[in-house]
Amino acid sequence: KTPDYIVHFRENFPFFDEVDKTRPINQAYLDNAATTHICQSALSAINHYYQYQHANVHRSSHQLALGTSHQFENIRKQCAQWLNANSEKEIIWTKGATEAANLIAHCLAQSHLKAGDEIIISLTEHHANFVTWQQIAKQHGLILKIAKLDANLQINFDVLDELVNEKTKVVALCHVANATGVTQPIEPILKKLKKADIFTIIDGSQAVNHININLQALNCDCYFFSAHKMFAGTGLGVCYVKESWLEQLHPYQFGGEMVKRVKQDTTEFNQLPYKFEAGTPNIAGVFAFGQTLSFIQNEMTDDIRAYETQLLDYLLSQLQQRHNIKILATQHLQGAVSFIITDWHSADAAEILSQLGVALRAGSHCAMPLMDSISPKGSLRVSIAAYTLVEEIDYFLACLDQLSDFIE
Numbered sequence: 504k505t506p507d508y509i510v511h512f513r514e515n516f517p518f519f520d521e522v523d524k525t526r527p528i529n530q531a532y533l534d535n536a537a538t539t540h541i542c543q544s545a546l547s548a549i550n551h552y553y554q555y556q557h558a559n560v561h562r563s564s565h566q567l568a569l570g571t572s573h574q575f576e577n578i579r580k581q582c583a584q585w586l587n588a589n590s591e592k593e594i595i596w597t598k599g600a601t602e603a604a605n606l607i608a609h610c611l612a613q614s615h616l617k618a619g620d621e622i623i624i625s626l627t628e629h630h631a632n633f634v635t636w637q638q639i640a641k642q643h644g645l646i647l648k649i650a651k652l653d654a655n656l657q658i659n660f661d662v663l664d665e666l667v668n669e670k671t672k673v674v675a676l677c678h679v680a681n682a683t684g685v686t687q688p689i690e691p692i693l694k695k696l697k698k699a700d701i702f703t704i705i706d707g708s709q710a711v712n713h714i715n716i717n718l719q720a721l722n723c724d725c726y727f728f729s730a731h732k733m734f735a736g737t738g739l740g741v742c743y744v745k746e747s748w749l750e751q752l753h754p755y756q757f758g759g760e761m762v763k764r765v766k767q768d769t770t771e772f773n774q775l776p777y778k779f780e781a782g783t784p785n786i787a788g789v790f791a792f793g794q795t796l797s798f799i800q801n802e803m804t805d806d807i808r809a810y811e812t813q814l815l816d817y818l819l820s821q822l823q824q825r826h827n828i829k830i831l832a833t834q835h836l837q838g839a840v841s842f843i844i845t846d847w848h849s850a851d852a853a854e855i856l857s858q859l860g861v862a863l864r865a866g867s868h869c870a871m872p873l874m875d876s877i878s879p880k881g882s883l884r885v886s887i888a889a890y891t892l893v894e895e896i897d898y899f900l901a902c903l904d905q906l907s908d909f910i911e
């Protein structure tokens with residue numbers, strides 16, 4: 504049974520008001536790694552912004568615009584504090600993790616890298632981190648090296664270490680892999696790479712909703728994620744980059760807001776972080792995210808975190824008991840389990856599960872190089888959040904056991 508405090512926590516998510524009322528209780532949203540539902544206070548903030556606070560930021564000097572700009576910057580501070588960054592100047596708003604990955608790769612390629620320099624990523628990267636570096640490497644004559652994984656689909660520290668040499672300039676890795684749910688050993692890796700003066704990038708998209716992030720302790724140079732995977736809205740990402748690096752890097756995009764002085768033939772760029780925020784940002788998205796951060800800070804108790812861990816353990820142990828299920832990785836999981844069903848194509852299984860009211864993801868999860876090497880037909884991924892009910896997991900398991908009934 505789901506504990507009462509989780510049922511109570513779930514009441515903060517308006518999506519479930521409708522789902523729990525209008526659909527049979529035995530339906531399950533288990534696709535939280537793709538996106539989480541938005542919490543009520545964040546949703547209300549979007550409405551409130553457009554209804555009462557709608558003005559552009561950092562442009563006009565009227566009262567409305569000043570109030571909106573002030574709140575916008577306060578949320579940047581709140582985010583910096585939440586991540587334990589050194590300064591709010593290190594927080595750049597983007598439209599998502601993907602744009603953040605592109606931003607940092609383009610900036611580094613333009614300002615820091617030269618042909619022949621080496622970049623290391625891992626086989627378990629999301630396409631946002633994988634394709635970006637693959638293409639930037641081609642465009643700039645960089646050498647891309649791909650770290651292989653161990654049997655549990657973790658980046659092997661020694662394997663990575665062997666790839667590093669004096670030409671290595673950037674290492675870009677995920678914190679938690681989205682296709683498998685496996686947490687990567689980034690702490691020891693970052694410690695080691697720091698000594699070698701290598702620019703380190705961590706894709707935290709699948710970590711932020713499950714792990715408390717302390718950027719000063721991690722000491723990576725860049726950390727990015729999307730807000731929609733942690734109870735906020737779509738269209739907003741956070742790209743943290745150390746201030747000393749932002750000072751040196753050339754901007755990614757050009758336009759209004761990122762400039763201080765423009766003449767016919769030259770432009771002086773704005774101070775940090777605005778130099779990296781060309782054009783009108785997603786103000787409503789930032790306001791929603793501010794509420795989400797407050798919600799997480801106030802409501803995400805140790806009990807709720809512990810529940811999430813127990814729920815994933817329960818799901819994993821139940822899957823392990825089924826002889827027709829092969830789980831891709833069973834250790835160091837955060838929020839998700841990825842598996843295949845013997846004799847089933849993952850897309851067919853997902854289609855039937857969908858008809859039964861189970862929302863999960865099938866396929867290669869935007870991680871084709873990894874999936875090609877471990878499960879070319881893809882996998883099914885069940886991903887949970889703190890609001891997921893035990894009953895949803897049980898319903899999914901019951902549906903899974905019925906799958907064979909659907910074969911004629």
Ligand code: PMP
Pocket residue numbers: 536537598599600601602629631632677679680681706707708709729869
């Ligand atoms: N990295 C990882 C690990 C992800 O899981 C995702 C989203 N699936 C992304 C990057 C890209 O996020 P977005 O599509 O929100 O830009």
